[in-house]
Amino acid sequence: MLQSVEFRGIVLFSKDYKEKDCLVKIFTEHAGKMMFFARNVQRKNNPLKQAIMNFHYGTYMGKLQRDSLSFLNGVKTIDVFQRIQADIFLSAFATYILNLVDAALEDNEYDPNLYGFTKQSLQxxxxxxxxxxxxxxxxxxxxxxxxxQLNLHSCAVCGETQEKFAFSAYMSGIVCTKHCLQDKTLYKASPQIIHFARMLSNIHLNQIRSINISDEIKQELRIFIDTLYDEYVGINLKSKKFLDQMKDWI
Ligand SMILES: [Zn+2]
Structure with a gap:
């Protein structure tokens, strides 16, 4: 019989199943994201009840199966991103990040780097x-x-790194002023936006303290990244639409 094991994970989402049970998707550190069945979890006093709620993470216990549903049996330590949980704006960003993980990664795909990156981003x-x-x-x-794979580092044609650049969807990267003339797929982001997009795509989260970006640049970055996602990724996440609408509330 399959043994119950301990594993670290972050809850991606959970949903009720019948009266007392739940299905919960967890991004585990050592086995990728997996769907778990949690029995009787909606009963009062079941410690798992809280542990499978949004924005929780911790060390869980369960039976992990690659080819079928896994089973969640217990929780050893649990933590929550408290500020995110309490703030509708922050929870909108965090939900979108978790949805991106779910969309980008296949189930059972081992990706400890992405696990660490996701956890650190939420932290x-x-x-x-x-x-x-x-x-x-x-x-x-x-x-x-x-x-x-985008080249935001140097002109996709000549390798120039010092010029002003535009982004070419056709070349999947930036092109210098000499090489952007014939390109109908060109997105003329300002040189500043290309600069910041390049910086953010290379930065380590440990360096985040040193970043300071104006609201105007942030708005332009939003548009540029939306353009990249429309062009290359093509997913429609409700959480992203919600984030976009949220801007109108302020
Ligand atoms: Zn060039």
Whole structure:
């Protein structure tokens, strides 16, 4: 019989199943994301009840199966991103990040780097760092998991690094002023936006303290990253629409 094991994970989402049970998707550190069945979890006093709620993470116990549903049996330590959970704006950013993970990664795909990156991104938002910037970094750096490799470093034609650049969807990268003339797929982001997009796509989250970006640049970055996602990724996440609508509330 399959043994119950301990594993670290972050809840991606959960949903009720029949009266007392739940299905919960967890991004585990050592086995990728998996769907778990949690029995009787909606009963009072079941410690799992809280542990499978949004924005929780911790060390769980369960039976992990690659080819079918896994079973969640218990929880050893549990933590929550408290600030995110309490703030509708922050929770909108965090939900979008978790949805991106779910969309980018196949079930059971081992990806401890993405696990660490996701956890650290949420921790930084929870600690009060700029949620939009963290989200932009996450969006840019998770592109490779969608199979998208962009060259934001140098002109895709001549390798020039010092020029002013525009972004070419056709070349999947930036092109200098000499090489952008014939390109109908050109997105003329300002040189500043290309600069910041390049920086955010390479930055390590440990360096985040040194970032300071104006609201105007942030708005342009939002548009540029949306353009990249429309062009290369093509997913429609409700959580992203919600984030976009949220801007009108302020
Ligand atoms: Zn060039």
């Amino acid at each position: 930084l938002i929870d600690q009060g760092y700029d949620a939009q910037i963290i989200t932009n970094i996450f969006e840019l750096q998770i592109l490779s998991r969608f199979g998208v």
